[in-house]
Amino acid sequence: MASNLPVPVAESGDIDLVLRQVLQDVLGLSSERVAELDAESGLFGHLPELDSMAVAGLLTEIEDRLDILIEDDEVDGEMLETFGGLITFLSDKRSDA
Amino acid sequence: MPMAALAGNWPNPPHADEYAVSFDSGRAVRLLIVPALFDEANKLRHFTVEVMRALDRAGIDAMLPDLPGTNESCEELAGQSLPSWHAAMEAAARHFRATHLLTMRGGAICAPTGLPCLRYAPVSGVKLLRTLLRAQVVSDREAGRDTSREQLLENGREDGLALAGYSLSPEMVRQLEDAELAAQDLPDIAQSELGGPGLWLRAEPDHDAAQTVALARIVAERLA
Numbered sequence: 001m002a003s004n005l006p007v008p009v010a011e012s013g014d015i016d017l018v019l020r021q022v023l024q025d026v027l028g029l030s031s032e033r034v035a036e037l038d039a040e041s042g043l044f045g046h047l048p049e050l051d052s053m054a055v056a057g058l059l060t061e062i063e064d065r066l067d068i069l070i071e072d073d074e075v076d077g078e079m080l081e082t083f084g085g086l087i088t089f090l091s092d093k094r095s096d097a
Numbered sequence: 098m099p100m101a102a103l104a105g106n107w108p109n110p111p112h113a114d115e116y117a118v119s120f121d122s123g124r125a126v127r128l129l130i131v132p133a134l135f136d137e138a139n140k141l142r143h144f145t146v147e148v149m150r151a152l153d154r155a156g157i158d159a160m161l162p163d164l165p166g167t168n169e170s171c172e173e174l175a176g177q178s179l180p181s182w183h184a185a186m187e188a189a190a191r192h193f194r195a196t197h198l199l200t201m202r203g204g205a206i207c208a209p210t211g212l213p214c215l216r217y218a219p220v221s222g223v224k225l226l227r228t229l230l231r232a233q234v235v236s237d238r239e240a241g242r243d244t245s246r247e248q249l250l251e252n253g254r255e256d257g258l259a260l261a262g263y264s265l266s267p268e269m270v271r272q273l274e275d276a277e278l279a280a281q282d283l284p285d286i287a288q289s290e291l292g293g294p295g296l297w298l299r300a301e302p303d304h305d306a307a308q309t310v311a312l313a314r315i316v317a318e319r320l321a
Contacts, residue, residue, distance in 0.1 A: 024294070025294035025295070025298045025299075026300050027299075027300055028299050028300075028301070028303050049300040049301050050300055052232045052235040052236035052239065052261065053136050053232040053300075054300035055231075056228045056229070056231035056232035056235055056261075057232075057297075057298055057300075059231060060224070072231075072234050072244075073245070075231075075235060075238070076238070077238075
């Protein structure tokens with residue numbers, strides 16, 4: 001059932017953790033660097049190593065680890081621009097499932 | 098005593114000879130390594146050769162042939178299909194008198210038949226294709242072109258497709274769509290057994306010596 005209630009903390013925390021892990025694996029960041037990521041941290045367009053192939057790998061890995069499917073028309077600059085933007089997108093996606 | 102890697106060619110009739118890196122001392126266990134595919138081949142090249150060095154130290158011969166149309170090959174990638182890669186790896190296995198196989202990621206879908214085969218983190222063709230298609234869509238969007246995976250795939254099945262810099266024949270596109278991982282006797286080697294994230298995920302090629310040692314150890318144990 002669709003709901004307008006906020007995403008439960010546990011679930012949102014779970015997404016946050018998965019996203020940090022995937023970014024760590026894709027970007028080869030240290031645990032310290034990955035812990036410093038906040039909602040405003042820039043992703044696509046801000047990190048030169050995050051090219052289209054890396055973004056594709058990132059999205060596929062997120063799909064596998066969160067057991068969701070991300071459609072092409074959902075992938076845009078806004079969704080990928082910041083860490084917070086991607087968390088929001090994934091939380092909405094999870095609550096729709 | 099550890100040896101230096103040998104570089105050389107192997108025959109792939111009726112096509113041109115292909116290149117291989119090998120650690121060949123004529124030992125009992127001779128492992129043919131089928132490389133990872135497309136972008137993952139670049140990401141895993143250094144790792145793969147370092148695994149060969151570690152296997153050499155463990156007393157195992159290892160040979161890493163090029164897939165036609167990749168790396169040092171004189172063939173066109175757009176002229177390749179999964180059967181052409183499969184046939185080439187069969188020819189390499191005969192030439193090098195391989196006793197066992199190790200496939201890296203997507204290499205699992207073009208492995209020769211008839212030899213005991215260990216698969217490292219195997220991935221299906223359809224999943225590799227999905228990631229390549231997605232990379233192309235992301236890149237097209239960035240360039241202001243509105244494409245979709247369905248649309249690209251539809252064109253690719255008929256006319257072939259350049260995806261993320263790789264020119265795929267229509268046959269290759271259709272065969273990747275159908276390339277599932279076959280069931281096999283030996284258990285697969287999962288990434289989680291190596292104690293770190295898969296290096297094919299990295300945006301920039303990277304290396305992890307501990308994973309090299311771990312994969313070589315697992316291979317040596319399973320072949321013992």
